[in-house]
Amino acid sequence: MILKQVKILFFLVMLTGLRPAIGESYSAPHAANPILPGYYADPSIVQYGGKTYIYATLDPWGGQTLGCWESPDFRNWTYRPLNWPTKEACTSPTSKSAGVWAPSVMEGKDGKFHMVVSVGNEVWAGIADQPLGPWRDAMGGKPLIPSNFRPGFHMIDAEYFLDDDGQAYLYWGSGLNWKNGRCWAVKLKPDMVTFDGEVQDVTPTNYFEGPFMLKRHGLYFLMYSAGNTMKEDYRVHYAVGKTPFGPFTEGPGSPILISDPEANVVSPGHHAVFSFEGRDYILYHRHSIPRDAKFMGRQVCVDPIVFTPDGKIERVSPTHAGPSIIQGREESLAAISAGAVASASSEESPARAASLVLDGNYATRWAPARDTNGVWLQLDIGAEKPVTRQIIRPEYAWKPYRFTIEASSDGKTWKTLADFLKEPAIGSPIVIAQPVTARYLRLVFPEDVPGSAISLFEWSVQ
Secondary structure, rough: HHHHHHHHHHHHHHHHOOOOOOOOOOOOOOOOOOOOOOOOEEEEEEEEEOOEEEEEEEEOOOOOOOOOEEEEEOOOOOOOOOOOOOOOOOOOOOEEEEEEEEEEEOOOOOOOOEHHHHHOOOEEEEEOOOOOOOOHHHOOOOOOOOOOOOOOOOOOOOEEEOOOOOOEEEEEEEEOOOOOOEEEEEEEEOOOOOEEOOOOOOOOOOOOEEEEEEEEOOEEEEEEOOOOOOOOOOEEEEEEOOOOOOOOOOOOOOOOEEOEHHOOOOOEEEEEEEEEEEEEEEEEEEEOOOOEOOOOOOEEEEEEEOOEOOOOOOOOOOOOOOOOHHOOHHHOOOOOHHOEEEOOOOOOOOOHHHHHOOOOOOOOOEEEOOOOOOOEEEEEEEEEEEEOOOOEEEEOOOOEOEEEEEEOOOOOOOEEEEEOOOOOOOOOEEEEOOOOOEEEEEEEEEOOOOOHHHOEEEEOOO
């Protein structure tokens, strides 16, 4: 009866766009938050040419480059590698060993796309003609903001803001040792990298990092994160001012996005705000589920946000189902795999069961026992059926995976459909467009690949 009620509730959500209470389970089939399959943080968003692009930190703690995703409908996302920034290209005497993280991307008045990104304790800047690049360094191989620009504080989390009159600004800054920091702002010249005037200290109350500026109802809202992103006290605050430089007064009801551990919403923050189909939404990261003391992966989520005419932001209700704009992605609607049964050579734990590759939910995934070899994952679709397309979402879109895909009518005699042993598959989704009529499908990983290197969010069959 409970399962039936959950299905009915989700059906009503899909039809009406209403959001269920946060009390729903994070593991509910077809829950649309998180929106990306994998671990990404500090998201920035661009809408251009009928498509949406999300740029984000590769978790944990940044990598050799950024993660970038493209979608035509805000539901189905494809991973897109970028040529820049890279740790190799963005290296200076002060960049140290930390990876690439915390991007901000926007289209400027010049029709170009501009990016600022943190590399260690400094900010680098790039420019491109298109959202996917090719990107090029805008500063000739040196940081826009070096680490010693304001000693004693982190020079990270730079964020662009374009005012109604076309004037661009840059906001950035954080503290050290998880103590509250400073937020700096400066007006930019049309090239988006040259400072036009003096840098201003615009630090609001409770500021730590992740500034995001926007304008609503004639007021300037400086939003930001406070607390420790590894702990439950990480949250989103806001302050209001009458100019891009403030002064800013923390708004009523701040913070407006906080943890709810009992509902499996932990450490939400470092966000962006965007408008889509006439409504405002907040794009933010929160901890992956279930929480793991040995690994902190953050995932990107979307929920509605409301700015009131009297200068307030209403409290955000974080959900697992997500708003209607992100519900109904392709693998959630795959008719053949909807009735399939998954089995595997092993399962790391009940929370990593084979069946989770069929639930249309990026909060859950299958993983085999870590110390095993000869790993396989199998789907039984119930009867022989024509299969035209398979969609695979691996745990890491940017890592190569070696495996074969096989098909069988009886579960005994197998035919190889795709072979990624010599040329590993990479990206997300991995699409197999090899038609076959079969009852059983199987992913087989080679003996030299340990279970600890294998995990899938989804495997859908059409």
